[in-house]
Amino acid sequence: MTPAPFGARLREAMDARGPLCVGIDPHASLLSAWGLADDVGGLETFTRTVVEALAGTVAVFKPQSAFFERFGSRGVAVLERAVADLREAGALVVMDAKRGDIGSTMAAYAETFLREDSPLFSDALTVSPYLGYGSLKPAVDLARESGAGLFVLALTSNPEGAEVQRAVREDGRTVGATVLAHLAEENAGETPMGSFGAVVGATLGDLSSFDLDVNGPLLAPGIGAQGATPADLPGVFGAAVRNVVPNVSRGVLRQGPDAAALRDAAQRYADEVRAAVGG
Numbered sequence: 001m002t003p004a005p006f007g008a009r010l011r012e013a014m015d016a017r018g019p020l021c022v023g024i025d026p027h028a029s030l031l032s033a034w035g036l037a038d039d040v041g042g043l044e045t046f047t048r049t050v051v052e053a054l055a056g057t058v059a060v061f062k063p064q065s066a067f068f069e070r071f072g073s074r075g076v077a078v079l080e081r082a083v084a085d086l087r088e089a090g091a092l093v094v095m096d097a098k099r100g101d102i103g104s105t106m107a108a109y110a111e112t113f114l115r116e117d118s119p120l121f122s123d124a125l126t127v128s129p130y131l132g133y134g135s136l137k138p139a140v141d142l143a144r145e146s147g148a149g150l151f152v153l154a155l156t157s158n159p160e161g162a163e164v165q166r167a168v169r170e171d172g173r174t175v176g177a178t179v180l181a182h183l184a185e186e187n188a189g190e191t192p193m194g195s196f197g198a199v200v201g202a203t204l205g206d207l208s209s210f211d212l213d214v215n216g217p218l219l220a221p222g223i224g225a226q227g228a229t230p231a232d233l234p235g236v237f238g239a240a241v242r243n244v245v246p247n248v249s250r251g252v253l254r255q256g257p258d259a260a261a262l263r264d265a266a267q268r269y270a271d272e273v274r275a276a277v278g279g
């Protein structure tokens with residue numbers, strides 16, 4: 001049986017656990033700060049500690065695939081196990097792999113992360129539209145079929161993103177605004193919201209010149225280590241703040257390896273998000 005669409009499952013999870021997304025980014029510097037070796041054993045202990053501490057309370061996790069791929073197939077095995085354990089505990093997993101390629105290759109990426117019987121099947125995947133939004137079609141189609149979702153890079157949190165995303169097209173729209181418009185089309189008519197979200201950095205200040213009302217989720221990295229705070233969210237997202245999934249990775253992970261300290265940090269961010277956006 002195909003599960004409910006990602007957008008509906010995400011809304012339910014946000015209502016039940018709050019919208020916070022905790023990133024699992026096992027940087028070498030974090031492994032070292034936790035007293036772990038920069039090897040697969042350290043990666044495994046780090047990941048298991050985060051999963052065991054937070055999987056029962058946080059709504060969404062965003063493992064950063066790069067930090068697992070760094071260790072080759074054994075690192076990917078740690079990632080597979082984390083995805084399975086997080087989902088088993090009732091959390092949603094957004095795989096941050098930022099895939100994007102010509103359509104025929106995109107289809108293979110989609111099978112890797114969005115086909116239900118794949119070992120890396122995730123509730124949603126981050127993808128790049130910068131080979132043209134249409135190149136993402138195989139991922140959109142498979143996500144619809146498997147009840148998964150996508151988060152498409154629209155306005156990223158890093159300052160370098162602007163040279164591409166704020167470039168103005170011949171029709172006068174920016175590239176980022178065009179990505180947002182595509183997402184609004186994908187999500188048209190979906191309730192409670194569609195499954196095709198945008199990545200929009202929490203670091204970007206006032207975005208009122210963009211139409212963020214895509215009737216889908218907005219994954220907002222940049223809180224914590226990159227300088228944004230939960231209090232910034234209403235100013236950045238305006239009315240669309242109700243669909244924001246704020247991500248914090250290092251801001252939480254730096255509090256480890258103590259499980260209680262990780263839980264406290266995630267709870268503090270969750271409380272600050274609630275105070276800022278309501279709910």
Ligand SMILES: O=c1ccn([C@@H]2O[C@H](COP(=O)(O)O)[C@@H](O)[C@H]2O)c(=O)[nH]1
Binds near residue numbers: 157200201248249251
């Ligand atoms: O625009 C983007 C898109 C993705 N990211 C990713 O989010 C986390 C942020 O980590 P922090 O430690 O909270 O800074 C990381 O995995 C990035 O690759 C982003 O930062 N900005």
